Amino acid sequence: MKALLSGNEAIALGAYHAGIRVATAYPGTPSTEILTELAKHDDIYAEWSTNEKVAMEVAIGSSYAGARTIVSMKHVGLNVASDPFMAVAATGVNGGLVVVTADDPGIGSSQNEQDNRYYGKLAGIPVLEPNDSQSAYDLTMYAFELSEKYDTPVILRSTTRISHSKAVVETDRERPQNLPALGFKFNAKKLVTLPAHARELHKVNVERLRKLAEASDEYEGNEEIFRSPDFGIITAGISYQHAMQIFPDASYLKLTFSYPLPENKIRDFASKVKKVIVIEELEPIMEEQIKAMGIDVEGKKYLPLCGELSADIIRKAAKAADWPGNLEHNDNLEPDYFPPRAPALCPGCPHVGLFYTLSNLAIRRADDDKKLIINGDIGCYTLGAQPPLNAMDACGCMGAGIGYSQGMYHAGLNQKTVSLIGDSTFLHSGMTTLLNAVYNKAEGLTIILDNSITAMTGHQPHPACPYTAQRKPTKAVDLVAVCRALGADSVETVNAFDMKALKDAVTSNLEKSGVNVLIVMGRCAAINKEGRGQKMFCSPFDCVKCGTCLKLGCPALKIGSNGTVEIDQDLCFGENCAICAQVCPKHAISKLDGGN
Amino acid sequence: MDIEHGFDIVLVGVGGQGVVLASDILSEVAMRNGYDVKKTDTLGMAQRGGSVVSNVRIAPKIYSPIIDRGDANFLVGFEKLETVRYADMLRTDGVTLMNDSKIDPVSVSTGKGEYPSDQAIDAEIAKYADNTIKFDATEKSHELGNVKVLNTIMLGALSFFLPFSVSKWNEVLAERLPAKVVDINLDAFKAGRAIILDIISRAEPADLSGDVEEEKEENNQYYM
Ligand SMILES: Cc1ncc(C[n+]2csc(CCOP(=O)(O)OP(=O)(O)O)c2C)c(N)n1
Numbered sequence: 001m002k003a004l005l006s007g008n009e010a011i012a013l014g015a016y017h018a019g020i021r022v023a024t025a026y027p028g029t030p031s032t033e034i035l036t037e038l039a040k041h042d043d044i045y046a047e048w049s050t051n052e053k054v055a056m057e058v059a060i061g062s063s064y065a066g067a068r069t070i071v072s073m074k075h076v077g078l079n080v081a082s083d084p085f086m087a088v089a090a091t092g093v094n095g096g097l098v099v100v101t102a103d104d105p106g107i108g109s110s111q112n113e114q115d116n117r118y119y120g121k122l123a124g125i126p127v128l129e130p131n132d133s134q135s136a137y138d139l140t141m142y143a144f145e146l147s148e149k150y151d152t153p154v155i156l157r158s159t160t161r162i163s164h165s166k167a168v169v170e171t172d173r174e175r176p177q178n179l180p181a182l183g184f185k186f187n188a189k190k191l192v193t194l195p196a197h198a199r200e201l202h203k204v205n206v207e208r209l210r211k212l213a214e215a216s217d218e219y220e221g222n223e224e225i226f227r228s229p230d231f232g233i234i235t236a237g238i239s240y241q242h243a244m245q246i247f248p249d250a251s252y253l254k255l256t257f258s259y260p261l262p263e264n265k266i267r268d269f270a271s272k273v274k275k276v277i278v279i280e281e282l283e284p285i286m287e288e289q290i291k292a293m294g295i296d297v298e299g300k301k302y303l304p305l306c307g308e309l310s311a312d313i314i315r316k317a318a319k320a321a322d323w324p325g326n327l328e329h330n331d332n333l334e335p336d337y338f339p340p341r342a343p344a345l346c347p348g349c350p351h352v353g354l355f356y357t358l359s360n361l362a363i364r365r366a367d368d369d370k371k372l373i374i375n376g377d378i379g380c381y382t383l384g385a386q387p388p389l390n391a392m393d394a395c396g397c398m399g400a401g402i403g404y405s406q407g408m409y410h411a412g413l414n415q416k417t418v419s420l421i422g423d424s425t426f427l428h429s430g431m432t433t434l435l436n437a438v439y440n441k442a443e444g445l446t447i448i449l450d451n452s453i454t455a456m457t458g459h460q461p462h463p464a465c466p467y468t469a470q471r472k473p474t475k476a477v478d479l480v481a482v483c484r485a486l487g488a489d490s491v492e493t494v495n496a497f498d499m500k501a502l503k504d505a506v507t508s509n510l511e512k513s514g515v516n517v518l519i520v521m522g523r524c525a526a527i528n529k530e531g532r533g534q535k536m537f538c539s540p541f542d543c544v545k546c547g548t549c550l551k552l553g554c555p556a557l558k559i560g561s562n563g564t565v566e567i568d569q570d571l572c573f574g575e576n577c578a579i580c581a582q583v584c585p586k587h588a589i590s591k592l593d594g595g596n
Numbered sequence: 597m598d599i600e601h602g603f604d605i606v607l608v609g610v611g612g613q614g615v616v617l618a619s620d621i622l623s624e625v626a627m628r629n630g631y632d633v634k635k636t637d638t639l640g641m642a643q644r645g646g647s648v649v650s651n652v653r654i655a656p657k658i659y660s661p662i663i664d665r666g667d668a669n670f671l672v673g674f675e676k677l678e679t680v681r682y683a684d685m686l687r688t689d690g691v692t693l694m695n696d697s698k699i700d701p702v703s704v705s706t707g708k709g710e711y712p713s714d715q716a717i718d719a720e721i722a723k724y725a726d727n728t729i730k731f732d733a734t735e736k737s738h739e740l741g742n743v744k745v746l747n748t749i750m751l752g753a754l755s756f757f758l759p760f761s762v763s764k765w766n767e768v769l770a771e772r773l774p775a776k777v778v779d780i781n782l783d784a785f786k787a788g789r790a791i792i793l794d795i796i797s798r799a800e801p802a803d804l805s806g807d808v809e810e811e812k813e814e815n816n817q818y819y820m
C-alpha cells in the first residue's frame with residue numbers, strides 16, 4: 001500500500017511492523033510523533049516516560065526481557081539518557097533495541113545544534129541514517145535485525161528534515177501474527193557491569209565493532225550508483241536528496257549504514273572515480289574517517305559546519321569549489337526587510353501574567369547589581385525572555401535553572417534570584433535539583449508554571465496528568481505534595497489569571513527566607529477549550545493609548561487605526577483569561593457584552 | 597509549469613491558520629493522482645503564532661523536499677505580511693494567491709515595527725513575479741461562519757490551477773477532517789474555487805498567463 005508518511009510516521013510504522021512490544025520516549029522536537037503514532041496501537045505498550053534517561057532504562061529492561069523495543073528522543077535527549085545508553089552499549093541486548101535520535105540541524109526548535117552520529121562512535125554501536133520516509137520505514141526493520149544479530153543497540157539517526165517531511169512510502173510489510181516468546185536470559189557476566197565483567201565486555205564490544213564494519217560493507221542499502229568516472233559523491237541522510245538536485249549525473253556512494261563505514265566499498269568507489277567529495281550535514285564525521293583511510297576527499301572545506309544543508313547551499317559550495325553540476329539557477333534578488341513574526345505566547349496563555357508580574361517588580365527594574373535575576377528553563381515559557389516581557393536572564397537546558405540559582409547563591413552573589421520551571425520540566429529533571437537546594441541550604445524561590453501539560457512539544461501528558469500516552473486513566477501526582485516531600489520550607493499555589501493574587505504571591509514569596517516553591521496554576525490555552533467565556537473588548541472612548549496592556553505581548557491586542565487598542569476577536573481567548581482587563585489602568589477593557 | 601516538471605508550491609501563513617493541514621491535504625490529493633510528492637514544513641519554535649511555511653513538491657520524481665528560492669510555481673499566502681516575506685521563493689512566471697487580510701505580528705502591535713503598506717507589498721512581490729491574485733478569504737470564512745475554514749478556502753482557490761479533479765479533493769477533505777466540519781469545509785473549498793473563477797472571468801485575458809487560461813476551461817467542468 002502507498003501512503004504519504006512523515007519520517008516519524010514511517011519509523012513508527014516500521015517499528016510496529018517489526019513486531020515491537022514496547023515503545024518509550026520523552027517528547028522533544030523533532031522526535032515526538034514517533035511515540036504519538038505508536039501509542040495509537042492497542043497491541044503494543046507505549047509510554048511517555050518522565051525523562052529520556054528513564055525512557056532508555058525502561059527500554060533496556062524490555063529488551064532484556066526479550067521484547068523488540070524502540071526508544072525515541074530528540075538529540076539533546078540522548079545527552080540525558082547517555083548513562084544507561086553507554087551501559088547497554090556495553091552489555092548488548094536480548095530483544096532488538098533501537099534508539100532513535102532525531103537531530104535538529106538548523107535549530108528549528110532546540111537549544112543547540114549537535115551531531116549525534118558521534119554517539120555511535122562513542123558507544124561503538126551502529127548508526128543508520130534514513131534519507132527519506134521510505135528509507136526510514138525500511139531501515140527501522142533492518143535496525144531490529146542488526147540489533148539482534150550483533151547483540152547491540154542500534155542508533156537510528158533522523159533529522160528534522162527527515163522526521164518532519166512527508167513522502168510516499170510503499171508499506172509492504174505486516175506485523176507478525178505471533179511474536180517470539182519472551183524470556184530473560186540469566187547471565188550476570190553480561191548484564192551486571194561490575195568492573196571485572198565490564199573489562200571483558202569492552203573486549204567483546206571492540207570485536208563486535210569489527211564485525212559490524214564487515215556488515216556495513218555487505219549491506220546492500222550502502223549503495224553504489226555509478227554514472228561518471230570523473231566525479232563521485234559519498235553521502236548519507238537527507239544530504240543525498242539535496243545533492244541529487246545539483247549533481248544528477250555524478251556517481252554516488254549513498255550510505256544508510258554510516259557507522260562503522262563500509263571501508264572496502266569506499267576504497268573501491270574512490271579507485272573508480274577521479275574526484276570524490278563527501279556531502280554531510282553538520283560535522284565532518286565521514287570525511288575525517290575517509291581521510292584517515294588515506295583517501296583524498298573534499299567536503300567541509302566548502303560546505304558549512306553549521307545549519308541545515310539545502311540544494312541552494314550545496315550549489316554555492318559547488319561554485320566555489322568548482323564541482324561539476326547544475327549550477328545555473330534563477331537567483332532572485334534578496335528580499336526586503338519586513339517586521340519579523342516571532343513566535344509568541346498564545347492569547348490566553350497562563351504564563352503571561354507571571355512574566356508581566358515579574359517584569360514589573362521594583363527589584364526587576366533596579367540597577368544590574370541589584371536587579372532580580374530570573375533563571376529560566378525550557379518550554380513555551382522560554383518565550384517570556386523575548387520583548388516585551390524580557391523576563392528571563394539565563395536558560396540552558398531542561399532542569400538547569402534551579403541549579404543556576406543555587407550556584408549564584410553559593411558563590412555569594414548579593415542579589416535575589418528566582419528560578420522558573422514548567423511542570424513537565426520540573427518532573428523531568430527539576431526534582432533532584434530542588435532536593436539539592438534543600439539539602440545544601442540554597443535559599444531561594446522556585447516558581448513552577450503548572451499548565452497541566454507538556455505544551456511546547458505539542459501537548460503530551462506528564463506524571464501530574466491523570467491519563468497516560470495511551471489515554472488510560474492513571475494516578476496524577478500532586479505537585480504540592482512532591483515539593484513538600486522534597487523538603488521545601490513552603491509550598492503555595494496561585495491562580496495564573498488573577499493578577500492581584502499573582503503579584504502578592506510573588507512579592508511575599510521573594511521576601512521569605514528558606515527554600516520556597518510557588519506553583520502558578522492555569523491550564524494551557526490550547527487544552528483549555530471548555531472555559532473561555534465572552535471575548536474581551538476595548539472601549540475606544542476609555543482607552544488613553546498608554547500602551548500598558550501591549551506590554552503583555554498578547555497577539556490579540558493591537559493598535560487600531562485611531563491609535564487606541566483593538567482586540568482581535570478571532571484571536572482573543574476570552575474572559576477566563578482577561579489579564580489585559582486587569583492591567584488596564586483605565587478599566588477600558590471588559591467583556592464584549594459587559595460594556596459601560 | 598507542466599506536469600513533466602511538476603509543481604513547486606509554497607504555502608505560508610501564521611501559526612494557527614491551518615497551513616500545515618492544507619499542505620497535507622494538497623500532498624495527499626497529488627499522491628492519489630499518481631505523482632511523487634514531498635512536503636516539508638518549517639514551523640519555527642513550535643507554532644505559537646510565528647510564521648509557518650510549507651513546501652509541497654509534486655512531480656514524477658522528487659529528491660529534496662525543500663523548494664529552492666526562485667523555483668516556486670505558486671505562492672499561496674494565508675496572510676499578507678507572510679506572503680510578501682516569502683515572495684522571493686517565486687519563479688518569474690510564478691503565481692501568487694494572497695489572502696488580502698492582515699494579522700499584526702507582536703513586533704507591529706507593540707509599535708516596534710510597521711506593517712508594510714499594500715503598495716510596498718505589491719511592489720515587493722512584483723520584483724519576482726507578475727501574477728498576483730488577491731482576495732479576502734478571511735472575510736469569506738466569517739461569511740461561512742468559521743474562521744477555521746480559511747485554509748480550505750485557500751486550497752479551493754489553488755485547486756483551480758492544478759490538474760486534480762474536484763472529486764479527489766472532496767474525497768481527501770472528507771477523510772482528513774473531523775466528520776462534523778466536513779460539510780462546511782466542502783462549502784469553503786467550493787467558495788475558494790468560485791472566488792478565482794469570478795476574478796478570472798472578470799479579468800482581461802492579458803492579465804493572466806497562458807496556462808491559467810487553458811486550465812480554466814478544463815477546471816470549470818469539475819466545478820459543476
Ligand atoms: C532533554 C530535553 N528533552 C526534551 C526537550 C524538548 N522540550 C522542550 S521544552 C519541553 C517541555 C516543556 O514542558 P513544560 O515544562 O511543562 O513547559 P510548557 O511548554 O508546558 O510551558 C520539552 C519536552 C528538550 N529541550 N530537552
Ligand code: SF4
Nearest residue numbers: 346349380455524525
Ligand atoms: S501552547 Fe499553552 S503554554 Fe504554550 S504558549 Fe500557548 S497557551 Fe502558553
